[in-house]
Amino acid sequence: MKAIAFNGSARKDGNTAILIKTVFSELEKEGIETELIQLAGTHIHGCIACGQCMKRKDRRCAVTADPMNEYIAKMDAAQAIIIGSPVYFGNVTTETKALIDRSGYVARANDFMFRRKIGAPVIAVRRGGETAVFDAINRYFFLEQMIVAGSSYWNFAFGRAAGEVERDSEGMETMHILGQNIAWLLKKLHS
Numbered sequence: 600m601k602a603i604a605f606n607g608s609a610r611k612d613g614n615t616a617i618l619i620k621t622v623f624s625e626l627e628k629e630g631i632e633t634e635l636i637q638l639a640g641t642h643i644h645g646c647i648a649c650g651q652c653m654k655r656k657d658r659r660c661a662v663t664a665d666p667m668n669e670y671i672a673k674m675d676a677a678q679a680i681i682i683g684s685p686v687y688f689g690n691v692t693t694e695t696k697a698l699i700d701r702s703g704y705v706a707r708a709n710d711f712m713f714r715r716k717i718g719a720p721v722i723a724v725r726r727g728g729e730t731a732v733f734d735a736i737n738r739y740f741f742l743e744q745m746i747v748a749g750s751s752y753w754n755f756a757f758g759r760a761a762g763e764v765e766r767d768s769e770g771m772e773t774m775h776i777l778g779q780n781i782a783w784l785l786k787k788l789h790s
Contacts, residue, residue, distance in 0.1 A: 600785045601632040603673050604681035604721070607695030611639040614723035614764040615683040618756055618774050622681060622721060625778025631785060634677075636670060638694040643667060645693070646700040652708040660701050671702050675712055678789060679781055680745070682736050683721035686728035691735050699739045711744050717784050718745040719777055722755035723764055729755040748784055750777035 604623070608615040616637065623633040643665050651661035658675060659668045674680050684695040691699070706713045718740030722732045733753050740747045754777055756770020757763070764770060 600679075600789050601634065601677045602626050602679035602681060602717075602781065602785070603634045603636065603677040604683060605670070605695070605698055606635060606637045606639070607682065607684035607692045607698065608637075608723065609639050609692060609694070610685075610761065611637045613685075613761045614756070614758045615685050615721065617762065617764055618721045618723055618770075619681060619683045621771060621774035622719070622778040622781065625775055626679075626782050629782040629786070631679075631782055634673065636673070638692075638698065641666060641694065643694050643697040643701075645697045646704060652705045656709055658705060658709050658712060660705050662701070667698070667701050670698065671705050674702055677716070678785055679717040679719070679748075680713065681719045681721055681781075682739070683723070684732055684736065685723040686725065686732050689728040689731050691732050695736070699736070703739055703743060706743050714744040715788075716745050717748050717781055717788070718743070719748040719781055720754050721774065721777070722753075724755050724757055725759040726757075729753065746784065746788075748777060748781045750774070750780060
């Protein structure tokens with residue numbers, strides 16, 4: 600079993616990555632393979648509404664100038680997909696939105712290829728907007744007919760400077776429980 604996570608932050612190895620790695624620590628304890636892709640510096644282009652994914656149905660996006668098709672293939676191969684984003688002006692980052700839009704259209708064009716995979720959002724927040732980001736990522740999972748994993752609270756932690764989320768004990772515990780719940784779900788679905 601494999602879980603793939605996308606860190607949509609413009610900062611590599613910042614708070615969002617720390618939270619994802621905390622979730623991963625619980626998955627790895629249960630023998631689940633993990634992979635973290637950091638979108639920082641990738642310059643992922645948003646959907647251009649060309650409609651080619653709906654015509655070709657080849658599990659690929661027609662835009663090939665960025666690594667999106669590699670990401671879509673990795674999402675297809677994984678049993679769990681974690682999408683992490685910090686809050687940028689009350690919403691997901693542009694990289695996260697591009698990932699959601701393009702992979703979402705390709706998945707829908709190909710008979711909902713992410714259907715019944717496990718999805719989980721992870722959000723790093725300085726002060727506010729976390730529920731809007733939580734909602735945006737969960738909408739994607741629900742639109743793709745995925746099973747959304749929960750925790751003991753919404754999946755976010757507070758911090759601004761890199762590492763500050765580690766001081767949010769409730770947020771960190773939420774990530775540990777999220778990882779435990781994803782592992783439990785994966786074992787129930789794939790045993």
